Amino acid sequence: MAAYFGDNRFKFGLFGINCAGGMTPSRAPERWRADWDEMVAVARLADDIGVEFLLPIAKWHGLGGEADMWGRSFETFTQAGALGALTKHTGLFVTAHVSLITAAFAAKAIATVDHATHGRAGLNIVCGWNPDEFSPHGIALTGERRYDRGLEWYEIYARLLEGGPKFDWKGEFFDLKGLTTDPLPVQRPRPPVMSAAQSGDGQLFAAKAADILFTSLQSLNVARDTVQRFKGVAAQWGKNPDVYVETQFVCKPTRKEALDYAHYYAVEMADPDALDYFARQKARTMSASTKSGDTSADRQLAATLAGAKPRPYPGMFAGMYPIIGTPDDVVEELQRIASVGVAGSTLVFLNYLQELPYFAQEVFPRLEKAGLRGRYDSR
Template structure:
């Protein structure tokens, strides 16, 4: 690893990396009407991030959103823009890596290079780019931009190539590609991390996996049950093998950690089933990206059904699709994470119904267990 990346915890020694996802948005990572749900108040975001920072978590990852999921809760209706959110949090923290989720069709690679280099200097090398190519046209209507659903990953790859070459530095260059025709490209300062800051890509489809294999250090993807991990990882590794690169795989999880399993199960049932915002969930399903197909043209189902849904036959519409339920006692959660790590996942994001209220118990009870299991070191 290049020494310039030593300050970025994504490259640190923990075998199983952890970060907080989606706390920049109202509702966090749920579709629940529960009144206890996250409201994305700025001071709460800062207080929660400082706890994560001091506890040694690896990263903060915000969602890029321009319109809510409608429904009664209008989850995501209120959200903080991710580059400005990251710059502020970067100045208020010491150790944690700060990601920005950037929509390729909305931000030019030259703007993103300068903005991210700026934050990489503010944070002394803790910046991270999460590239997303867009899926919900209604969010792009606010910008007058149309997503090219068939070619969004080709566009994303060319965007990444311009962005990364800018940050590599060197003499001015022109770019005459398929999507970009740019003159006399340069940016100064370049990033602290060399050749550029850590890159994550969030996607699920074969094209998304291939994109990550060519551009990202981390592929952030979804898995609803632990037994899906081997097939998921085997498929992703076929993409990565084509490019002779290393890509770590993280999944996204929702944590309900309580003293007893019963308490945890009941709380998950409360916010995700009893208080589900079914209208928000229907909006998501209606708007969700194009149908995903494999190379043979077969439709691939996105993972959605988790063990709670399977056991009860209920929909748990208040849970975010694809968020793995880490629900149980601190021992249960540490054991699930150990299994994820054993299967080859390099990390997971965590989310909570109320991040600020729930993260202290997670930090106090789960992190020491992960240390005992050899998955993580002390902060």
């Protein structure tokens, strides 16, 4: 992932293929099942067409409801090792939940993936939001101070990857002896770190630790401000991260087909019990994480979760920006998003293997013509 994914003006990360349901809380029978062979097929297609990275989700608990989205999921470090051997170009993010994985383990595991893939590893650091995901590990997750702990974890991880002599660490959250790691990763000073923290506390953490920030795009009108706000916070720490957004695509030959399909799976077939559970669990950690005070991101999220703003597609997550239409519509929308300084976005479909081939065939060449992406030739 040298230079963090090359020089396409607008980059893509295929998001959520390791989990059943992917990123779509829908009961539609053709939803993503996270079958291993299908996952490999879609990862290989993404690799062939030059998708910059695969971004799995680390999950330890499903959302319940009829579909029990995320109830089935592959672990991200081991998945990246396997998919790294089956792909040639695409970056491979792994996720470390800082309460579940020690910094020393993460440093060694990411070096393993980075060597095995000749420098294609990246790390998503997450501090958790659903207490039910931590109880199988015997850990109680409370919202308070989760990002302070995350930052100390990151500092240990980053120091380990600097190399150098063995060191001890005594901080507020960790008391560790004899820290060292060998080999160091191929990418120097370290593989890219991403964070998708949205809360005020989380954004401060991300500003200090992340090279890539993911944020939700509530509307294009506020996108420019969001990017500037994120970059402004990061600049206080001497960083200039790329900002990505979460996008979900429904792309069909006609606008009517696309709208009908989106209505079918994200309205008629939305999974209300899963969505209620998701909102409840988020609220538990969010209300407890107040150190940085209220931020506009907090307010937006709280309002959305409280249902203050009815959303046209409840079967897509609140932070997910739906792009629905013909290939030309999709490219126009991506041009608008790129024009406000967004560096890239997630590729999410109800069923990745059914929908990515059409998207690759119709949208990618148009993106090239629009100057958002270069021609990709993997041979």
